[in-house]
Amino acid sequence: MIHSLFLVNASGDIFLEKHWKSVVSRSVCDYFFEAVERATEPENVPPVIPTPHHCLINVLRQRIYFVAVIQSEVPPLFVIEFLHRVVDTFQDYFGVCTEAAVKDNVVVVYELLEEMLDNGFPLATESNILKELIKPPTILRTVVNTITGSTNVGEQLPTGQLSVVPWRRTGVKYTNNEAYFDVVEEIDAIIDKSGSTITAEIQGVIDACVKLTAMHNPRLLDDVSFHPCVRFKRWEAERILSFVPPDGNFRLLSYHVSSQNLVAIPVYVKHNISFREGSSQGCFELTLGPKQTMGKAVESVLVSSQLPRGVLNANLSPSQGTYTFDPVTKLLSWDVGKINPQKLPSLKGSTSLQAGASKPDENPTINLQFKIQQLAVSGLKVNRLDMYGEKYKPFKGIKYMTKAGKFQVRT
Helix, strand or coil, rough: CEEEEEECCCCCCEEEEEEECCCHHHHHHHHHHHHHHHCCCHHHHEEEECCCEEEEEEEEECCCEEEEEEECCHHHHHHHHHHHHHHHHHHHHHCCCCCCHHHHHHHHHHHHHHEECCCCCCCCCCCCHHHHHEECCHHHHHHHHHCCCCCCCCCCCCCCCCCCCCCCCCCCCCCCCEEEEEEEEEEEEEEECCCCEEEEECCCCCCEEEECCCCCCCCCEEEEEECCCCHHHHHHCCCCCCCCCCCEEEEEEEECHHHHHHCCCCCCEEEEEECCCCCCCCEEEEEEEEEECCCCCEEEEEEEECCCCCCEEEEEEEECCEEEEECCCCCEEEEEEECEEEECCEEEEEEEEEECCCCCHHHHHEEEEEEEEECCCCCCCCCCCCCCCCCCCCEEEEEEEEEEEEEEEEE
């Protein structure tokens, strides 16, 4: 299925490559680099790039492109899902998936990739199985391996690989039994100048951390994707999630709420951006405020706007937070922080155009980032969490979070 894998950083350098069959030359990535140059943003690179003899399938995670080289016909989503699973595994092992973390643990990275793919086909992708095959790196284990010349490869085969529940290892024991669930939703929205919603969608996931010795009743959602542990027949019949959880962190499900379901936008943006014809001055005014937050605070607010190329400088006054303007890239960033409903944050001032420059043809697009704790905009709620078959009572916790995905305000 997958012939080779290349890891490319933000500078366009290939810092790691892995081949499962014959070695594919790095020159095949030239087609990928051409697609990156044509893309307006890193996220807009086409996920599937055909070449005369190969097909390149890529994902962007943590400012790293994971580029898989395919030689035969294969479902692209199958490869994309595997690449995301590789990133999740690296994050589980190293805490973060960055270029530095991959380089510092390059031996473990190659061992993991060797176990996850067998002759180019997925073999072991569950974290519980991989951690029994390849021990996670620690300072003590690294020192011992350096002195003794041993590796992180386990001496015994995983106990759960041939089980009916391969995602959970056997014989797990904990002093404190716990189960935590995070409901995280991202809003992708486009807002026009009057504040009306052009389109809005929600991408949601339920992440879990279950540490138990030895599983919710949501509204109808679109495009639900479950972890293999979920008993799908019971979900179809009763709309109840019943599952035997893996040990540790895992993603229970992901879902999508389309714009037809009247997605509520939690914040509003009022703006006035204008450039006078024949003048070297322009006006920039921006105000933010909470809209559908149910009394919850809007935190970690960051506003960015790509101003036209003819803008020379910006002299603005924020009522809250700080702003920066890069005269080279023309990027304006306003770090608002937490929105106070009693005193709405605003950013006002003037912009200077280059000498002799006419009124810019392009209008800037405002991008917004924010987080709202303990709120699910879709209305998803966990009514009850029951556990059967065990005598102990675990500690259970639910956390909700809404944050901005691609949130744009068009002028």
